[in-house]
Structure formats: C-alpha cells, structure tokens
Amino acid sequence: MRIPDALKTSLLFPRYWNKNRLALPTTELWEALAHLFFPPVCYYCKAPLDSRGRQKLCPKCRESLTLTEAPYCLACSKIDVSLDEETLLCPDCQAKSKRAPLSRVIAGAAYTGLAPHLVSKFKYGNARYLADPLTDIITSHPEFNVLSPYIYALVPVPMHWAKRLIRGYNQAEDLAYELSRRTKIPVVKALKRTRYQSPQASLTREARMSNLGGAFRFDKRYAGYFQRQPKHMITAVIDDVCTTGTTAELCARQLKIAGAKNIILLTVAKT
Ligand SMILES: [Zn+2]
C-alpha cells in the first residue's frame, strides 16, 4: 500500500498535522502516546517529570531561574536595581540617549542560577532541543503577550559563516524559528556577520564596540522589506543573552538605516 507523503509527514512530525489539513488526533494525544513508551524528563537535568503537566523543566530547575517580574527596568528588563520613580528606568538606562537605535531589551530572566547553564548547554553542547524551554523563558516576560501582536519581523543576530560551519547551527536563529512557530511572526535573516572574532565575554563595553565595529552588514535583498514596515509595528532582534547590549545595538543600527522602526531585543537572559 502506498502511503501518501502528506500522511507520512504528519505521522513523523505531529506539529505539521494542521498544515496538511488531515483529520488526525491532536499533538497532545500523540504526545500522550509517546509518553507511554518514553516517560517525560526534564529538558535540562533529565529528572522524571509528571506526565500530566506540560512543563519542560523539573520544579528544581524552574526554581533556580529568576524570571523577570515587576518591578524591572522598562528599558533593559533588569531586576534588582533601583528604578527612577517617574520613568521606571535603571541608572544605566537613564544615562543613555533616547535616540539610541535599540529602544528596549525584553529579557525573560536574569542571567543567574540555571540560566547561564541552560544557555551554555544550548550554545556549546549541541543541545538544540533547549530552544523550546528557552523560548518559554522569553515568552514569560510580563509584556511579551502585549508586544507580540505588533512584531513585524524576528531578526536573529547573525553568526559568521565559518563559526556556523564549526558549530553547525546558530542558536539565535533556533530561538527565532521556535518563536516564529508559536507566534507566526516571520523570521527575516536580514543581517550578515562579516568578521570572525574571538569570544568577547571578558571585554568592557567600549572594547566590545571597537572590536565589533563594522561586524554586521544589512543584506540588500531585504532592502524593501523594512521600508514597508508600518510605523506602529516593532522589529525584534533575537539573541540568546544580552550582556552589555553592544551586539544588539550594532544590529539595530544596521536595521534602522535599512528602514526598520521601533527596534527591540528579545532575549532569554540579561546579565
Ligand atoms: Zn531539571
């Protein structure tokens, strides 16, 4: 018997069932069946999970995350800082120019506890499945649901082609595609990284700026795309972690020149 291709894809990848318009059981039922044979475990520490819940991390891992909750800085999402009573900005953000190309950083968690471990396993440990719980962290930000209907495009921070070849994937792109799958916002790979440079985690903000200067280039194939962006819509740059914000700022600068408006950064964690 010949099995139609649409049916084959549907059976292998339940998330595409709706796409093929087949009247098959829902993803939930498929997952319940799969859980009979492979009981669910925590994505990070592999501890057994309660199969009835839809959590991806065990209670212990979830507890060691510090999710962004009010009060937080309205510009950079930082918690545990003194905020100006009127503007609700932290001292760093108050000092920044209002005309900076990147208007906000929406970070789902603080870069403490489990967050650095999750991110580094995702990035360096070939654990691409962590894009799922990490996207949960981004969307847990108190304002995510308010902002998401206005997001015009998801632009992942690009990786140099040689680095991508070595790692095999760009973690920012994986996050963007997972977000896009959930929200139906398009992923637009409009930026290119033109310079290969060493990791710069230990550098200061100024040193990063000069190290990264000219590292990003706008892909001219998308020239018209951001010029057509309606004024009330948002362009979101996607990255795994925001340290000093330099990378996202440089990306935002290129996007702004190309016509993008209201540029924000969506990220898992803010240091
Ligand atoms: Zn766990």
Ligand SMILES: [Zn+2]
């Ligand atoms: Zn701030």
